[in-house]
Amino acid sequence: MLSKPENERFRRQVEFIIEIDKVKHIFRQTPLLNKSRKENDAEHSWHLASMVTVLGEYAPEGTDLSRVLKMVLIHDLVEIDAGDTYLFDEAAAADKDEREQKAAERIFGILPEDTGAGLMSLWHEFEERKTCEARFAALMDRFQPFLHNIETEGISWQEHGIRRSQVLGRIKPALEEFPLFLDFLVKNVDAAVEKGWLKPD
Amino acid sequence: MLSKPENERFRRQVEFIIEIDKVKHIFRQTPLLNKSRKENDAEHSWHLASMVTVLGEYAPEGTDLSRVLKMVLIHDLVEIDAGDTYLFDEAAAADKDEREQKAAERIFGILPEDTGAGLMSLWHEFEERKTCEARFAALMDRFQPFLHNIETEGISWQEHGIRRSQVLGRIKPALEEFPLFLDFLVKNVDAAVEKGWLKPD
Numbered sequence: 001m002l003s004k005p006e007n008e009r010f011r012r013q014v015e016f017i018i019e020i021d022k023v024k025h026i027f028r029q030t031p032l033l034n035k036s037r038k039e040n041d042a043e044h045s046w047h048l049a050s051m052v053t054v055l056g057e058y059a060p061e062g063t064d065l066s067r068v069l070k071m072v073l074i075h076d077l078v079e080i081d082a083g084d085t086y087l088f089d090e091a092a093a094a095d096k097d098e099r100e101q102k103a104a105e106r107i108f109g110i111l112p113e114d115t116g117a118g119l120m121s122l123w124h125e126f127e128e129r130k131t132c133e134a135r136f137a138a139l140m141d142r143f144q145p146f147l148h149n150i151e152t153e154g155i156s157w158q159e160h161g162i163r164r165s166q167v168l169g170r171i172k173p174a175l176e177e178f179p180l181f182l183d184f185l186v187k188n189v190d191a192a193v194e195k196g197w198l199k200p201d
Numbered sequence: 202m203l204s205k206p207e208n209e210r211f212r213r214q215v216e217f218i219i220e221i222d223k224v225k226h227i228f229r230q231t232p233l234l235n236k237s238r239k240e241n242d243a244e245h246s247w248h249l250a251s252m253v254t255v256l257g258e259y260a261p262e263g264t265d266l267s268r269v270l271k272m273v274l275i276h277d278l279v280e281i282d283a284g285d286t287y288l289f290d291e292a293a294a295a296d297k298d299e300r301e302q303k304a305a306e307r308i309f310g311i312l313p314e315d316t317g318a319g320l321m322s323l324w325h326e327f328e329e330r331k332t333c334e335a336r337f338a339a340l341m342d343r344f345q346p347f348l349h350n351i352e353t354e355g356i357s358w359q360e361h362g363i364r365r366s367q368v369l370g371r372i373k374p375a376l377e378e379f380p381l382f383l384d385f386l387v388k389n390v391d392a393a394v395e396k397g398w399l400k401p402d
Contacts (some may be wrong), residue, residue, distance in 0.1 A: 001351045002392035021234040046247035066267030136335040150202045180211045191203035
């Protein structure tokens with residue numbers, strides 16, 4: 001910028017806003033629904049947050065949806081440094097936590113200390129999947145790419161030779177306590193195997 | 202999808218989630234910060250929502266930030282049908298309201314009636330700029346593209362031959378009650394004119 005804010009707190013906030021523009025270049029394996037290209041983390045995070053605004057009624061009683069919104073908005077910022085780890089890539093998963101923790105420290109560290117610590121803690125909460133907010137955020141994070149696969153003839157599954165048991169193993173746990181979503185998953189996985197989009201086991 | 206949800210309410214929610222994927226193809230005039238291409242509405246909306254999570258302390262007292270979040274997440278969905286209207290395009294602005302209202306009816310109409318009516322009302326509230334939530338959302342919506350222009354040598358301003366008075370006329374009103382943002386705007390506009398990124402009047 002040509003003239004930086006004199007106010008130190010505001011300057012750091014603006015710097016953070018500029019930094020996170022980079023997630024618009026972090027591409028995931030999930031295709032857009034018109035199959036024209038893969039989606040990036042900013043689009044994915046927006047989609048999850050929008051889903052929270054229309055699916056909030058399925059969250060466990062007492063869930064603070066505004067915390068879920070914040071969680072899904074910031075959950076992939078660490079990928080600016082750590083890159084996207086494909087859900088079914090077991091090799092890359094090995095050092096994922098370490099890479100992402102380092103990234104979180106740098107990126108949230110740009111912010112004023114109190115705000116940065118708040119987002120760091122929210123990101124850890126998301127990763128740990130223990131609170132009802134984190135479990136509902138995880139539901140969104142698993143359901144959206146599944147829906148994209150089902151709507152695009154399983155392009156990314158076919159590209160990576162994914163099997164039925166991998167999808168169920170990695171996605172089903174997050175859907176277990178949400179009956180409508182679980183039913184949708186199971187029926188569509190079976191149908192996808194029949195269509196040849198997913199390998200049987 | 203291969204197997205549609207039997208539950209009618211859930212089916213309409215899922216259909217809406219699929220429909221809104223289209224904003225990932227609605228391009229704005231604002232460039233990404235690395236100047237590689239223009240940004241789309243999903244990326245823009247994600248950026249605004251993320252800004253709300255770190256700039257909330259500047260919202261007027263009593264602002265419900267979770268409503269601001271929802272507002273910025275859905276504020277551009279109408280552009281799926283109505284297209285993006287460039288902030289400085291006065292000709293396109295003439296029938297913008299009518300085009301967008303029609304779009305809102307179709308798109309929010311996909312949802313279960315209660316949820317759809319809620320989002321429609323939230324969108325109208327955003328457009329009317331009267332509540333503190335709408336005014337804070339508008340601040341985000343004006344500040345983000347301004348920041349992108351300042352960070353990219355005013356690419357889109359130069360492309361469209363934008364003048365100083367146009368930027369101040371269209372952006373300043375939304376920043377008036379937020380001193381740090383207003384100061385940032387005025388100083389950077391003056392500097393941008395000096396650099397030749399914005400035409401003087």
